[in-house]
Amino acid sequence: MIVIFHKIYLVAKGIEALIKKHFTGQKILLSTDLEQVKTIAGKPEILICDAETFGYLKNSNNLPEKILVIDNEQETDFQYFVKIDSTEKEIEDVFEKFLPQNEDEEASKLTEREKDIVRLVAKGLTNKEIADKLFLSIHTVTTHRKNISAKLGIRTISGLTTYAILNGLVEIEEIKN
Amino acid sequence: MITLKTQIADLIFQNYHILPILNRFGIYAGEGNKTVEQICREKDINPDLFIIITNLFIDNLLPDNNKLNNIKISDLLKYLRSSHHHFLKINLPRIEHKINELSEICKDDRSKIMIVKNFYTEFKNELIEHIRNEDITIYPYAEALEKGTPINEEFDINNYLENHSEIEDKIFDIKNLLIRHFTLNKPLNLLNDLVSEIFDFEKELNDHQHIENTVLVPLVRNLQNKSKK
Numbered sequence: 001m002i003v004i005f006h007k008i009y010l011v012a013k014g015i016e017a018l019i020k021k022h023f024t025g026q027k028i029l030l031s032t033d034l035e036q037v038k039t040i041a042g043k044p045e046i047l048i049c050d051a052e053t054f055g056y057l058k059n060s061n062n063l064p065e066k067i068l069v070i071d072n073e074q075e076t077d078f079q080y081f082v083k084i085d086s087t088e089k090e091i092e093d094v095f096e097k098f099l100p101q102n103e104d105e106e107a108s109k110l111t112e113r114e115k116d117i118v119r120l121v122a123k124g125l126t127n128k129e130i131a132d133k134l135f136l137s138i139h140t141v142t143t144h145r146k147n148i149s150a151k152l153g154i155r156t157i158s159g160l161t162t163y164a165i166l167n168g169l170v171e172i173e174e175i176k177n
Numbered sequence: 178m179i180t181l182k183t184q185i186a187d188l189i190f191q192n193y194h195i196l197p198i199l200n201r202f203g204i205y206a207g208e209g210n211k212t213v214e215q216i217c218r219e220k221d222i223n224p225d226l227f228i229i230i231t232n233l234f235i236d237n238l239l240p241d242n243n244k245l246n247n248i249k250i251s252d253l254l255k256y257l258r259s260s261h262h263h264f265l266k267i268n269l270p271r272i273e274h275k276i277n278e279l280s281e282i283c284k285d286d287r288s289k290i291m292i293v294k295n296f297y298t299e300f301k302n303e304l305i306e307h308i309r310n311e312d313i314t315i316y317p318y319a320e321a322l323e324k325g326t327p328i329n330e331e332f333d334i335n336n337y338l339e340n341h342s343e344i345e346d347k348i349f350d351i352k353n354l355l356i357r358h359f360t361l362n363k364p365l366n367l368l369n370d371l372v373s374e375i376f377d378f379e380k381e382l383n384d385h386q387h388i389e390n391t392v393l394v395p396l397v398r399n400l401q402n403k404s405k406k
Binding site for chain 2: 009013016027028029030031032033035036152153154155156158159161162163165166167172
């Protein structure tokens, strides 16, 4: 989910239009109210906001993974920044680094290692158990899991299990055990 | 942005998928020439609530917190309960019917379709359980707070937010599985119909949850803070 907080409605709407032009399939929510930051539930993966909102949020311990600030002046602690009067091209250049890119079919195929992990997830193993079984660190397994979700567009364990059966990575009988 | 002066027809022209939402307010297509202000007066709808819900649907715009003051929890719950009714009686059976139809027609692919159906059933049961919990615990709690009648002191609205994302993620996955990873031996319009049905439902479900999170929860939280002082 992408959440856009900007005190100026027109700016929020403009950012939304640019994102939609290039990156479909992402859920987007807009807000013009700083107070709303407190109540928004389900942390967004991506937050686009003005400097004031960022200042308000930066010390909270529950920050979204990626934050893009759109405002007048760049400050050192911004993860990503776009100046408010940038051209479309300049904004798109930042978006390219910032937003998940669409891959072609070849690039979105799973590697053999990723397939191994999907199999084990489908069989009900936890990340820790998968790490032990494949002699990997938990961190590596988590990274694989993220990449798999990004490639397949599937977020839940049940979704991955369904994918694994549909694609013959596991048999239904193996799941039941 | 939707205001008191917006015509109902404009809402429908912008995105006709809003029709089921209008339904829940007792508004029908033939009344399109009326403005939001007019129709809310005639049908005794809280205009602030109507504008919040339609702005979210059409514009993905969350409400400003200062707009919440005029919302009565009882009005909001009436809307949320009618959404629940719609989910249970219309959306879920419709999707299930399409999946069953698909498995009837595509005999070669039946086992594949049943795999997706299993996942769908898991999602459905979780959603039904979630709705039941809201109907018997959370909504009555909110109502009691508003009326000032005794409440369950153990319950805390702040603990309630987490549950939503799993259900949202599951319907997102079902949609993605069908769009990206599901091919039938015989291509069928019915599959596209099913996907389109799921899209509509996902949007309504997500909006419903955003309304709960950004309108219901802050209102209840305010009352809760007052009552527990």
